[in-house]
Amino acid sequence: MKTLLIGEYREGKLLDSTYELLGFAAQLGAETAMLLVGSENQLPLYGGTLYLADAAACGEYNPDLHKKLIIEVVQQENPDYIVFLHSSYGWDLAPRVAVALKAAQISEVIAIQDSGFEVGCCNGKMRRSVKPATNKTVLTVQAGAFPALQPGGLPTVHKITSAGIGSLEFIGYEPAEKKDVDLAKAEVIVSAGRGVGKKDNIPVIQALAKALGGELGASRPVVDAGWVGHSHQVGTTGQNVSPKLYVACGISGAIQHLAGMKKSDFILAINKDKDAPIGEVADVLVVADVMQFVPALTAKVAR
Amino acid sequence: MKLLVCIKQVPDLESRFKANAEGVWYNEADLAFRMNEYDEYAVEQSVQLREKLGEGTELTVLSIGPDRVVEAIKKALAMGCDTAVHVQDAAASGKDPWQIASIIAAYAKDKSFDIIFTGMQSQDRGSAQVGVTVAELLGFACTTTIVGFEYDNGTITAKRELEGGIKGIVRMKSPALVTCQLGLNIPRYPTLPNIMKAKKKEIIAIPVADLLREESLAATTSFHPPAKKGGGIVLEGDMADLVDKVIAILKDKTAVLR
Known part of the structure; x- marks a missing residue:
């Protein structure tokens, strides 16, 4: 069983939540490869295969290009699961990848079960067990549901890139409102x-x-x-x-x-x-x- | 301009949920249904744009489900949608997000909508997939989780909500689809005159069989409450008694009360 984990990177930094994907893959007992649109200066502490695109060229938020990058790597790696965090990056990108692959998508996974995955529903009050009917499955895992795992080491980097501009123009970030109470x-x-x-x-x-x-x-x-x-x-x-x-x-x-x-x-x-x-x-x-x-x-x- | 807003009717989330006979979704008996909260923001934003654009713009509201969803459609019409589509499907709750999105896309594909609004997710299923999937199937530009929306002459500028209170600003050209987050605007309450006016608006019924071409890609095998983690104490009963018990626990378990 093989997973392709989609790391997260924002405002020039690798996000720590990326390590939760490794925690998930470890619980699943699956082989891993990772894809990150990030930077050579912010490599994850992970001694596996990393497909790395440069965020300066491909954008931190450019779902059309990121989708293309992911699809190309999926064709090379042939993973059973393509795994995102259920985050503003993941829930935006995952369905685009699922449609392109015509793969089942299971959102906000909180636990791994014998024949599928457990997800929350009804505002977190109830649970569903879901079983994919496709060969490849796109998953988004709930933030905090799987403990972060930092395996250490440095990845074997395969540089990837994608041309084109995509349908969205990213203008920039607006910082969080100033806090009057800490x-x-x-x-x-x-x-x-x-x-x-x-x-x-x-x-x-x-x-x-x-x-x-x-x-x-x-x-x-x-x-x-x-x-x-x-x-x-x-x-x-x-x-x-x-x-x-x-x-x-x-x-x-x-x-x-x-x-x-x-x-x-x-x-x-x-x-x-x-x-x-x-x-x-x-x-x-x-x-x-x-x-x-x-x-x-x-x-x-x-x- | 042609605008579409897609809404779902969901149960009151404060209800107690029990599994249905098949054990794969909730039993609808005794549940009160209302418009999905995220969709109220989508309807409000689409109505605001409809008002800004004025004559020559038509705003359609669409919902998939059994007859009860007509109530949610009527609310959207009373909020200011011009016309409605009810995709009749008594078995909608058994369909996966891929099928639901495919139904919407099958309806929308030859209607030349310029902008489609959806909620970012439903409160009951919560997959956050349908909006983006519709956009991909139609080849529309799409962004999600918006808390700001501006439209000017074919260009949309949207503000996305990211983690930690940061926002991302994105620009795109129509045709486009946006999924709306809570707090995007202040959804209006329908006024009595608008409720009366809405009664005259048309609701076109389409049997789901006319639009459904896809098999489901994932199956729900069980619907159940979370496993109890244990440790937590539940206190019920007389108010004065409850207060005394809580004070005693806080004194015992925390350094906050001495």
Whole structure:
């Protein structure tokens, strides 16, 4: 069994998440080759075969060209699986490769099973087992689902390139908004989720944060709705945190949120839904109405 | 200009899910359905573009599924879509993303759409494949996970959301397809006059057999809850009692409360 792993590179750097692909391949017990559109100055610590295209020539985000590069390498290597991370790079590129190969694509793999792969569904509440019906299969693996593996050594590099311009013109990056709060340093974070109900209820969550000597965090929907500023957002597109105590108030626990807070030392979740995925990572799940429980807890803590 | 927005109807995600008789997807009994949240942003963006372009532009909304999806179609019409297509398929939930995308592409291929909008993924299946696959099948330029969209004279400038709050700015020419991320805009609530107006708009029904040419490429073999990891305590019951228990646990297990 053979895998072609598609590494990630952005703003002139190899992304560490690339090593999660090696972790996945090791669990699968498969041979590996890697393809990276990156730079000779940023080689992965991996002693296998690396097909390397120059990002300066092929672009960091140019899916048409990257697809062509991948297809050419697939024809040489003949892998059973072409493996991406389920990331803004991977979920954008994987379907293009799958269509070109007319291969099955299985998205957001979280576990390897005897005859297929397990993926999340229903906002992370449920799971599906999926079995491909094609010879080659395109996979995207969930960030954080497979522990990073850094085998060490230096790769045997095969340089590849592709001509043409592609249908997208990449203009540039816009940096993340400036943070007015550094959640990474907080010892206690009390986060508000959609279950809080409305913007007017945010001070209730803030009061618990204050009583515990912590900072206010938030899940994505709360930030999108404008209830709390983006600098408070915890998760893949916000900040990754690992405080001593994380209190999730009315947060169901989307994968992207869990990825950003599951390394916290102790997790207390308050949710009216007993089956909410936040329960998977919580040390304690209190099944209650957030707006009843939180003020009562704050009053007791403050005393 | 011709615009298309593709939407899916999904269950309320706060529901409890049980497997269906085949054990490969959820049982629909007792579930309340609504428009996929990502698609609300797609509809809003397409309606905003429709309003900006004015006369001579037609915005079509398309959904695949059983009769219940007409409710989601009606909402999109009330938000401002001009016309609708219901691809009738009582067995849509059993199709893989490749088949769903093939159905949409089969419908769209001779309609000369300029821009197609989709959500970046569905909340229930969550494959994030259908939009990109449709674009590839039609030969459209495509970018995903957009949180910013501008259109000017055949050129789209889109802002993609990347990890860590960074954004990537991309430009492309129509025909093009974009997949919309949460936070792209503020989806409107349909007003009562617009709901009434929407009742007069046409919904064209097409049996799925007219558009489906492809076999599935992957099969779901099981639908099940996550394996319990253990360790976590679930507390329920009287409020004052819950507070006392939680205080005791925090004192015992964390250095935060003394």
